[in-house]
Structures are given as C-alpha cells and as structure tokens.
Amino acid sequence: MIELKDLRYDYRNGPTLSFADLSASAGCTLLVRGASGAGKSTLLALMAGLLTPTAGQVFVDGIDVGALAPRQRDAWRGAHLGFVPQRLHLSEALSVRDNLGLPYVCAGEPVQPARIAEVLERLGLQGLAARRPHQLSVGQAQRVALARAVLRGPSLLLADEPTASLDDEAAAEALRLLIELAALSRATLVLATHDARVSQALPDAQLLQLNRAPACSA
C-alpha cells in the first residue's frame, strides 16, 4: 500500500513540487503520468527513499519512508524495493550475470546463482549472461535492469519511463514482463510515464496525473 500525505519536495536550485494526496492499495498498478518536468522521477525517488520530502510523507506498507534513518532506509530498500530507473545504471565493468549479483552484495547477502539463473531464463536473457551491458540492445538492457529489480522479490516495484526508446513491440513486451513479474512477487507496481502506449495498455491501472511544476525563478 502506498499513501502520499501533503507531500512536497523543494529543489534547492529548482522548482517546488507538490503532490496530491493518494492512497493505492497493495498489489495494484499505479500509473504516474505527467508532462516532462512534472515531477514523475522526483516522486519515484521519494517513494524509493532516495530523496527526503521537504514536507509531508510517503508511506509504503505503513512505513514512513522519509522518516527512516539512512541505514534503516538502505535496509528497507534492499528488502522491499525493486527499481528500474530511467537511466539503467548497469555496471559496464561487469557481465550481465555479475550485474545481477550486485543487489545481493549491496544487501550484504551471499549471491544466489540459482535465483539469478532462474530470473535470467524467465526474461529470456540466459544466452546473454556473459555479455557486458554495451553488448546488449536497448530492450535487452532494459530487461536486465528489470531482472535486477525483481531478483529479491520486492513488495514495491518502481519503473521510470520503462518504455522510453523502445519500439512498439519491445514496449509491449517490457510492460507484459513488468506486470507478470510484479504479480509473481505480489508487488505494488508504480509506472512513471508520459508514453500514451502505456496508458492504453493498462486501462485498469490507478492514475496519478501530475501537473507541470510552476516556473521557477532560480
């Protein structure tokens, strides 16, 4: 379950972003829509505990994420969150397989090769495990980032513009996989997008429409 209450984020040298109150039940799909610059990525970063609200709260399954101390926040993120960011942040120095070991290393847990192999296979990536990210297509790299996000069975799966730079076929496949993998983890799925194809593909998703931030004098 996700709740936003009086949520606001002020960028030091940028706009003030205010978000409407929201309640989204566990396991639902939430579509965060809005024009470029409306604050979609900022909202996802607040939900992920990567930014701290200037005012108000983000509750995920009853936890006030912004109120957690940095160490608690890291632990919470490792245990509950899967994030497919807009820029995928795959390590170029590592193979696909080793990129998928990183979530375990970050959580201070032993890498689980069997789980990695299972997720690679589910995403049709088993033949690409030894490649480096620059040897992948855009769609394949997206799937590796999705694999990394779902490895540890998150209860909250965030995806920032998951269909950007994908053609229609790859975009449909990325959405299908996101929905399938979120359902497998019984995760709440939050998709930030300005891609009309996503809204069309998910007519039953709960909508959060963001308005463009007012112009800023900074």
Ligand SMILES: Nc1ncnc2c1ncn2[C@@H]1O[C@H](COP(=O)(O)OP(=O)(O)OP(=O)(O)O)[C@@H](O)[C@H]1O
């Ligand atoms: N680090 C920053 N410092 C100052 N302003 C910022 C910073 N990051 C983002 N902004 C501003 O905050 C607003 C919201 O940005 P955000 O990236 O959340 O929007 P978005 O809806 O995700 O946009 P897009 O669809 O283009 O990715 C924009 O006006 C942006 O310029």
